[in-house]
Amino acid sequence: MKVYSWIRGSLALLAVTAWTAGGASHDAGSIAHAASLSDAGRTYNAKEASLRAYGLAGKVIVIDAGHGGRDSGARGVDNIHEKEITLAVAKRLTSYLQEAGATVVTTRLTDTDLSTDEDRRNRRRHLGDLRGRLSVVRNQPIDAFISIHCNAAPAPDWHGAQVLYLKDNDHAKQLATIMQQTFQDTLLPTKRSIQSNETLYLLKRIEGPSVLAEIGFITNPNEASWLQRPAYQEKVALAMYVALHRYYDEVSSGKVPEEDPED
Numbered sequence: 001m002k003v004y005s006w007i008r009g010s011l012a013l014l015a016v017t018a019w020t021a022g023g024a025s026h027d028a029g030s031i032a033h034a035a036s037l038s039d040a041g042r043t044y045n046a047k048e049a050s051l052r053a054y055g056l057a058g059k060v061i062v063i064d065a066g067h068g069g070r071d072s073g074a075r076g077v078d079n080i081h082e083k084e085i086t087l088a089v090a091k092r093l094t095s096y097l098q099e100a101g102a103t104v105v106t107t108r109l110t111d112t113d114l115s116t117d118e119d120r121r122n123r124r125r126h127l128g129d130l131r132g133r134l135s136v137v138r139n140q141p142i143d144a145f146i147s148i149h150c151n152a153a154p155a156p157d158w159h160g161a162q163v164l165y166l167k168d169n170d171h172a173k174q175l176a177t178i179m180q181q182t183f184q185d186t187l188l189p190t191k192r193s194i195q196s197n198e199t200l201y202l203l204k205r206i207e208g209p210s211v212l213a214e215i216g217f218i219t220n221p222n223e224a225s226w227l228q229r230p231a232y233q234e235k236v237a238l239a240m241y242v243a244l245h246r247y248y249d250e251v252s253s254g255k256v257p258e259e260d261p262e263d
């Protein structure tokens with residue numbers, strides 16, 4: 001499809017421009033930061049402006065940085081905490097999406113979890129945290145949900161990013177497929193493919209394109225080392241951003257998820 005490939009080309013341009021414009025200051029990762037990008041003279045040309053209207057503009061996207069606060073998530077080599085990497089990537093993805101005109105809702109932008117004092121008193125901190133994240137999602141109608149996590153394994157050679165979705169959620173599967181492809185195209189080598197799941201609390205409760213991205217193994221020395229670097233975190237965020245763009249291109253061009261014969 002000709003139009004489709006033009007959009008893809010422009011997307012790459014838009015993404016790269018946003019990346020360059022952001023530079024090191026992406027660490028701020030907040031609404032204030034998005035404003036500072038415009039202040040710095042970032043302007044859209046006509047082509048990009050129409051792309052904004054066509055793609056992610058106006059979409060409400062929830063970005064969920066896994067773990068936080070007293071829940072560090074998995075521990076990796078050099079005692080890396082999963083919660084720090086997920087937050088860093090979430091902030092970068094937030095900036096990209098805001099640049100594209102999307103409304104971003106984040107479950108957290110600081111080192112905190114979403115459980116309440118009562119949850120902790122009743123020894124259900126983890127469930128309380130998940131419920132807290134779900135209540136953020138349920139505060140408004142949303143268009144997509146992206147939960148960001150890092151993987152961990154007992155063996156150090158396990159590696160590769162992988163996207164999870166809820167079995168029988170076709171929209172989630174479609175987004176997961178596209179995101180796995182952008183991971184394969186741009187991140188460290190991965191032979192992993194998308195994985196359906198039937199038990200993840202949030203994916204079970206959030207309809208539409210909702211996925212959980214395991215962005216790599218922090219127990220693999222090489223992947224862990226890359227995942228700690230701002231430039232690679234930027235790359236991961238960009239891959240997710242491009243995946244969302246491609247997903248909405250497919251949706252607006254009427255492409256529906258393909259039937260999977262073994263489902």
Ligand SMILES: [Zn+2]
Binds near residue numbers: 067073082149150
């Ligand atoms: Zn996790």
